[in-house]
Amino acid sequence: MTGESPPGLPQPRETPTNAPMLRAWREEGALALQRCPACAKVIYYPRVVCPHCWSDRLNWFRASGAGRVVSFTRVHRGLPAPFQAEAPIVLAEIALAEGASMIARIVTPDAGAVRSGMAVRLVPPGDAPRFPLPTFMPA
Ligand SMILES: [Zn+2]
Structure with missing residues (x-):
C-alpha cells in the first residue's frame, strides 16, 4: 500500500490549529495530539482551547498510535469516487491509548474481521503519504 495518495482523494484543509497534526502525519x-497542561486531558480533534477547562495553553506531543476499536462501520456504497475501488471502507471510533478518541479509517484486506475491542495501530510511516489523515490497521 506504500505510495502516493490516489488522484482525486479529498484532502484536509490545513488551518493554523490543525497544521501540527497534519504535518506530523x-x-x-x-x-x-494535544494535551492540556492545566487539566492533563488529551484532546482530539485539534483545538484552540481545552474543551474540558478552557485553557488556551495546549501542548502537542507524539502519540503511540495504538488504540482499540470502540465501534465501526463498513461503508460499501455512496463513497466518493476515489474511494469506490477500495470499498468496503472501514470507519471506526478508536479509543487511543493516550485517552482521547478519534474517528479514523482502518485499512485491512479483511474488512469483515474488524470487531469492537480489536487492537489497532497506525499504518507504517511509509504508507502514511497514501492517506490524507491518520489511518489505522489491525495491530
Ligand atoms: Zn484542560
Missing part, C-alpha cells in the same frame, strides 16, 4: 507518519 504527512511528514513523519506520526499521530500528533
